[in-house]
Amino acid sequence: EDQVTQSPEALRLQEGESSSLNCSYTVSGLRGLFWYRQDPGKGPEFLFTLYSAGEEKEKERLKATLTKKESFLHITAPKPEDSATYLCAVLAYYGNNRLAFGKGNQVVVIP
Amino acid sequence: EAGVTQFPSHSVIEKGQTVTLRCDPISGHDNLYWYRRVMGKEIKFLLHFVKESKQDESGMPNNRFLAERTGGTYSTLKVQPAELEDSGVYFCASSPPGGQPQHFGDGTRLSIL
Numbered sequence: 001e002d003q004v005t006q007s008p009e010a011l012r013l014q015e016g017e018s019s020s021l022n023c024s025y026t027v028s029g030l031r032g033l034f035w036y037r038q039d040p041g042k043g044p045e046f047l048f049t050l051y052s053a054g055e056e057k058e059k060e061r062l063k064a065t066l067t068k069k070e071s072f073l074h075i076t077a078p079k080p081e082d083s084a085t086y087l088c089a090v091l092a093y094y095g096n097n098r099l100a101f102g103k104g105n106q107v108v109v110i111p
Numbered sequence: 112e113a114g115v116t117q118f119p120s121h122s123v124i125e126k127g128q129t130v131t132l133r134c135d136p137i138s139g140h141d142n143l144y145w146y147r148r149v150m151g152k153e154i155k156f157l158l159h160f161v162k163e164s165k166q167d168e169s170g171m172p173n174n175r176f177l178a179e180r181t182g183g184t185y186s187t188l189k190v191q192p193a194e195l196e197d198s199g200v201y202f203c204a205s206s207p208p209g210g211q212p213q214h215f216g217d218g219t220r221l222s223i224l
Binding site (some may be wrong): 004032034036041042043044045046049087089091096097098099100101102103104 | 115117142144146152153154155156159166167169170202204206210211212213214215216217218
């Protein structure tokens with residue numbers, strides 16, 4: 001069974017204090033790894049897809065990287081509006097199109 | 112472009128009653144998915160439609176849950192009869208014919224009393 005573990009569970013950052021979120025995964029044949037952002041009371045909002053080790057994607061202050069065992073979401077000089085729960089999900093070759101999610105990283109950025 | 116729409120946003124019912132959740136996917140998205148998040152746990156897959164056909168229903172917890180997608184447009188998820196452990200947030204997602212990425216609605220928060 002696919003397993004996704006995210007750490008840390010919760011993170012408080014000062015505005016401008018860069019940090020990284022970790023997503024470790026176990027899957028038999030990775031077809032894709034996805035990062036989503038979720039705000040309270042809302043659904044997951046798609047951020048990035050990574051397909052192979054060494055791949056990187058960037059969007060504003062966020063940068064996602066992928067190795068064969070884990071992915072990192074780097075938040076550079078965060079702002080209060082970056083406060084959210086960040087979800088990691090994997091898609092396996094054998095699993096049709098179902099995503100397997102981690103529990104998320106809850107990030108609070110303090111002004 | 113309108114996103115994935117779910118209705119109702121909240122539902123509170125008593126154990127033993129029936130509830131029907133609705134999902135309208137993004138226009139042109141053949142793939143439609145249902146997921147659920149129970150308190151303290153991760154979001155978990157329930158089932159996947161391609162157009163009107165059930166492609167994968169391996170995540171459906173039991174036969175009290177019935178999902179339909181008549182005509183390949185909107186989908187409904189019926190829980191009958193509801194049990195206490197069915198409480199949670201039910202998310203719907205859709206994706207284009209190529210498969211990914213999946214775009215999610217804001218969910219239906221279901222509480223069983």
